[in-house]
Amino acid sequence: MTALATPASAATLKNAAWCNPALGYFPNGGHYGAPRPGGPHAGQDITNSTGTAVYAAAAGTVIRREWGGGLGGRTGNAIVISHGGGVYTYYGHLDTYRVSLNQSVSAGQRIADMGATGNVTGPHLHFETHSGGLGPTVNPVTFMSARGADLGGGWPRIDPDARGATVSVIQHLMNQRGSGLVVDGHYGSISVSAVKRFQSASGLVADGQVGPATWPKLIYSLNQGASGHHVRGLQVALNKRSASLLVDGGFGSVTSTAVRSFQKVNRLVVDGNAGPITWQALVG
Structure with missing residues (x-):
């Protein structure tokens, strides 16, 4: 038997509602809070080839599908999804859109292709998590980990009472x-x-x-x-x-x-x- 672990409890955030939006690796300097001329980096970069699939991290509604997602300091084709309760996700530097504005999407649905649009040095997904409204960002790695998803790749964690x-x-x-x-x-x-x-x-x-x-x-x-x-x-x-x-x-x-x-x-x-x-x- 392996070492003892804390038993999974019901009604945790690891409820299968969230999933990894793209496969790839974390490039050097692409982490949340990394220094940038305009202020700390607001998301986590996930690097892969142009055309790599990008998926909705959770169910929601596409509220932005435009350059920079309509947010200051962002460049490139972008999508913003509202998940309700003041939670939003941002997907930047996209090559191709695969969903429409105001479209409802499910967790894991393909919404776009990874690209290199905007101010970039190569193809990648710039992924942000916003909590408490569209604007206040939180660390996407820890946000997703708390919800059972390993950003960039890895097995998920599913607790009792999960659905989907x-x-x-x-x-x-x-x-x-x-x-x-x-x-x-x-x-x-x-x-x-x-x-x-x-x-x-x-x-x-x-x-x-x-x-x-x-x-x-x-x-x-x-x-x-x-x-x-x-x-x-x-x-x-x-x-x-x-x-x-x-x-x-x-x-x-x-x-x-x-x-x-x-x-x-x-x-x-x-x-x-x-x-x-x-x-x-x-x-x-």
Whole structure:
């Protein structure tokens, strides 16, 4: 057994409502608060190639789709999403828009492509989190981490009482192991108990949190020709990232094309194999 950890509690911020907006690495000097001529850097830069997919970090409404997002000191094509409760996210230096102004978006929906528009030295996503209104920024890395998302890449952390597509993925993967869960997208007591049993049997801390230790043991490496509940989980994960697949549990040519397309736009190895790296990018 691994060392003891604090048990996951219900109704935490790690409720599957937030996800990673783009894959890439943090460039030197691109961190929140880094010195800039006009004042401290207001976001976190995530570097990858032009055309890398950019996703909505959470559900909300596109309220700005314009140069600099209509905010002072920003340049380049940008999108601002309102998530309610005074929380906003900003996506800057975009190459191509994939959503319209005033459009409602879901968490993980592809909204744009990474680019190098505006005052930049190379392609990247400039990502900001605003809390308490549009204007006051907070550190995006810690903001996202508190919500179970690892900005730039990494496995998410999902606590009891979470809801959404990522929970459905967990339920499908557990059903492949014979759990017989109702796939309702709610990480309630029955699903949590099943996960705790799985964690215990896998030599993990049975805290009910599906995080970096649990995900690698929960997923399956899948290729075309596979079928079952685990493929349904894969299809749900792909649909969260805008694939629009029929969730039928069959890894046929359409699902294979969706996997390859996802790998391509996220600059992963395009081999059609849904292995750990692809799974991590999908659910992260």
